[in-house]
Amino acid sequence: MNVFWFIPTHGDSRYLGVTAGGREVNLPYLKQVAQAVDSLGYTGALLPTGRSCEDSWVVASSLIPITSQMKFLVAVRPGLSSPAQAARMAATFDRLSNGRLLVNVVTGGDPIELAGDGLKLGHTERYELTDEYLTIWRDLLEKGEADFEGEYLSAEGGKLLYPPVQTPYPPLYFGGSSQIGQEVAAKHVDVYLTWGEPPAKVAEKIKQVKELAEKEGRTLRFGIRLHVIVRETEEEAWKAADELIKYVDDDLIAASQKVFSRFDSEGQKRMSELHSGSRDNLEISPNLWAGVGLVRGGAGTALVGDPQTVAQRMKEYEEIGIETFILSGYPHLEESYRVAELLFPYLDMEKPNEVKNPGIVSPFGEIVANGLLPKKLEAKR
Numbered sequence: 001m002n003v004f005w006f007i008p009t010h011g012d013s014r015y016l017g018v019t020a021g022g023r024e025v026n027l028p029y030l031k032q033v034a035q036a037v038d039s040l041g042y043t044g045a046l047l048p049t050g051r052s053c054e055d056s057w058v059v060a061s062s063l064i065p066i067t068s069q070m071k072f073l074v075a076v077r078p079g080l081s082s083p084a085q086a087a088r089m090a091a092t093f094d095r096l097s098n099g100r101l102l103v104n105v106v107t108g109g110d111p112i113e114l115a116g117d118g119l120k121l122g123h124t125e126r127y128e129l130t131d132e133y134l135t136i137w138r139d140l141l142e143k144g145e146a147d148f149e150g151e152y153l154s155a156e157g158g159k160l161l162y163p164p165v166q167t168p169y170p171p172l173y174f175g176g177s178s179q180i181g182q183e184v185a186a187k188h189v190d191v192y193l194t195w196g197e198p199p200a201k202v203a204e205k206i207k208q209v210k211e212l213a214e215k216e217g218r219t220l221r222f223g224i225r226l227h228v229i230v231r232e233t234e235e236e237a238w239k240a241a242d243e244l245i246k247y248v249d250d251d252l253i254a255a256s257q258k259v260f261s262r263f264d265s266e267g268q269k270r271m272s273e274l275h276s277g278s279r280d281n282l283e284i285s286p287n288l289w290a291g292v293g294l295v296r297g298g299a300g301t302a303l304v305g306d307p308q309t310v311a312q313r314m315k316e317y318e319e320i321g322i323e324t325f326i327l328s329g330y331p332h333l334e335e336s337y338r339v340a341e342l343l344f345p346y347l348d349m350e351k352p353n354e355v356k357n358p359g360i361v362s363p364f365g366e367i368v369a370n371g372l373l374p375k376k377l378e379a380k381r
Contacts, residue, residue, distance in 0.1 A: 001318060001349045002043040002223075004073065005336050006328030007033055007063075009047060009054040014331055017295050018247040023331065025054070027062060033333050034063040037070045040340040041349070044071030046225070046326050048298075049106050051113055057089060064097045073102040073173060073326070078133035079119040079126060084158050086133075087140040091164040099165035105130065105174040105189065107181070109265025110297075121152075123264040127180040128152065134172070134188040141169035173223065177205065178266040186212035189220065191324060195267055196226035196301035197274070198285035203320040210321075223324030224317055227292050227302035228335075230310045230342050237304045244330060245291050253277055256295040263297070271300045287313050299328070311346035 007030060014021030023029065037045045047056035060072040074093070076086045094101040107130045108114050114121075121129060132150035136158065139146035146158035164170055174185045175193035182205075185192045192209050194202055206222055213220050229244070231237040257277040260268055275282060275290040282291045284301070287309055293300020303310045314325060329335030365374035 001314070001347055002324045003041075003344075003347065003349055004071075004324065004326040005033075005037045005042045005045045005339075006326065006332060007037075007045045007047045007059065008328070008332045009056065009059055010050075010052045012331045012333075015243070015247050016245050016292065016330070017252050020247065021331075029333070030059060031063065031066055033336060034067050034070065036333060036336040038067040040336060041344060042070060042336070042340070043324075044073060044100070044102065046073040046104065047075070049075035049077065049104075050108075050110075051116070057093070061093065061096075064093075064100075067100075069100075071100045071102050072097065073104050075104045075106045076133075076137070077106055077108065078130040079108075079114075079121065079152075080117055083133045083136035083153065084140060084146070084155065084160075087137050087160050088162075090137075090170055091141060091160060091162055094164035094166055094170050095162065099170075101164070101166070101170040103170050103172050104193075105134065105172055107176065107184075109263045109268050111264055112262060123178070124180055125152075127176070127178070127184050131184050131187065134184070138169060138172075138188065142167075175225070175267060177270055181266065182209050182212055185209055185220065186216050186218065191221045191223050193223045193225055193324075193326070195271055195299050196224055196288065196303075197270060198288060199316055199320060201270075202317065202322065206321045221323055222321045223326060224322045225299045225326045226328075227299060228310060228327045228329050228339055228343070229289070229302050229304045230307055230329075230339055232306060232342065234306050234309065237306060241289055241291055241302065241304050245294065248295055253279075253294045256297075260297055268297060271298070274301065302329075307342040307346050310343055314347065 008025060012023055012025055047060055049056045056074050060074045090101060090103055107126050129152040132153045136146045136148050136153060136155045140158055140160040141164055144160050146155040148155045171191060172189040173191045173193055174189040176182060176185055186209055194205050209220060229237050229240050231240055260272050271293050274284050275293055282289050284290050287303055287305045289302045289304045290300060292302055303313050327339060329339060367373060
């Protein structure tokens with residue numbers, strides 16, 4: 001099981017929808033989150049993309065020298081950049097980070113935002129463009145050259161002179177719930193991502209994508225994007241979930257859902273259908289809570305509960321084929337520690353920086369009575 005965290009380049013807070021509990025997201029804060037990810041045993045972190053976020057490539061690049069192990073899941077945007085430019089950026093980042101780049105392919109789902117960025121293609125056309133984009137991108141990184149003539153893109157004598165560290169190229173991650181999105185994933189990517197739907201719906205997606213990949217002679221891995229609210233007890237966890245949306249009123253929910261309704265993203269549509277813009281019955285599956293999606297686009301569900309229960313829910317996803325979990329929690333710095341401390345002991349994952357036979361004494365917790373080391377509590381599985 002690989003567990004990723006999230007770099008909150010679009011803002012961070014203790015509460016959704018209000019300035020209360022908010023904090024400035026600047027380079028010192030982003031460094032703190034990244035160094036927590038790097039030291040706590042997460043595989044890496046996702047950096048979001050879009051006009052509501054700081055640029056993911058610039059932020060990720062600024063975090064390379066202050067981290068040593070974490071991987072960066074950074075977005076390419078077909079139609080907003082050329083595949084050759086994106087290939088050079090990926091190769092450079094991969095070399096400078098010593099092979100720590102993962103690439104998230106984001107086709108986009110808000111026609112208004114995309115038009116503002118100069119991309120005025122419909123849903124199907126954007127995925128057709130993505131198909132061409134990834135064909136060129138993969139050829140450049142794998143072969144060092146590309147010649148391609150498509151309906152949307154072309155490359156004549158394309159060259160990549162400096163290869164990436166990872167071969168054949170940094171792994172491609174991709175989320176798309178529509179039929180054409182799944183077809184593009186089956187043809188090109190390494191890891192297919194889904195937002196946090198109930199396990200039965202996720203299993204159905206995995207089955208569909210596996211069948212499409214088999215037709216292409218390929219195999220894919222699978223991941224899921226979720227928020228997480230874990231506390232020592234179930235009661236505390238559900239209280240924290242309620243606290244997160246305590247200032248979210250009906251007007252804000254209505255305004256948010258109106259924005260999401262204009263999206264042509266099948267994934268966003270499926271997220272919105274989980275709660276239908278209502279606070280009623282937000283626990284849509286055991287310990288899967290849709291409260292975040294009332295006002296947040298994209299990933300809108302959270303696993304809520306005590307460590308043992310949340311771990312069990314994650315293992316249920318693992319049993320149907322999910323091996324990568326991209327988690328987040330508000331605020332992201334504190335929750336990165338809380339999740340690592342409470343949840344990691346119950347997961348079958350190995351911390352990359354774990355020392356097997358330390359030759360020094362470094363207390364985990366405060367030494368008590370001026371000389372007694374703190375007791376180690378074993379996780380009850």
